[in-house]
Amino acid sequence: EAQVTQNPRYLITVTGKKLTVTCSQNMNHEYMSWYRQDPGLGLRQIYYSMNVEVTDKGDVPEGYKVSRKEKRNFPLILESPSPNQTSLYFCASSSGQGWEQYFGPGTRLTVT
């Protein structure tokens, strides 16, 4: 089954404790992306990757890091989480930015 998986689905953590949210897709997609969703603001792109070892900032990259060492995986790293990073996070993949995005199930992160 074609899918995008994210782990964990739910996470409560404390300020400053490094965490990684994993994202994996099995569709051989080149383009992968991370978004955060906050009430009233819609989805905002954090980082995107056009292919292995090629990543770039989206609209809200501050406080986040990403890597793309393999085509199927695109982890999101929060080196020192802060409460303003409490949000719902989605990973997505596609054949390119002009193609439909396939979204993962979402990760709800709470930073206290």
Next chain:
Amino acid sequence: ILNVEQSPQSLHVQEGDSTNFTCSFPSSNFYALHWYRWETAKSPEALFVMTLNGDEKKKGRISATLNTKEGYSYLYIKGSQPEDSATYLCAFTNDYKLSFGAGTTVTVRA
């Protein structure tokens, strides 16, 4: 940050009625316009990706039009059903980034 606006923010429609709502985006350097349907507690799912001015796409009772010169797209729902209740998102791209609007939440009353 690209300014993508959707209106109205929310709307209520009676079952069987038709409705439409808009997405406006920058008209310069257009690459593609996406529409997604997002049900509560689920992930967004793609409806359409449109790339050409004048493009019209249709999926069942839902259709969309695109005007890249003036920077807007309409989404139409014909004969609304309760299962059409969702938030509809549009997203604009002019390079490799995608910028989403805040969405239009549609509630269909039986």
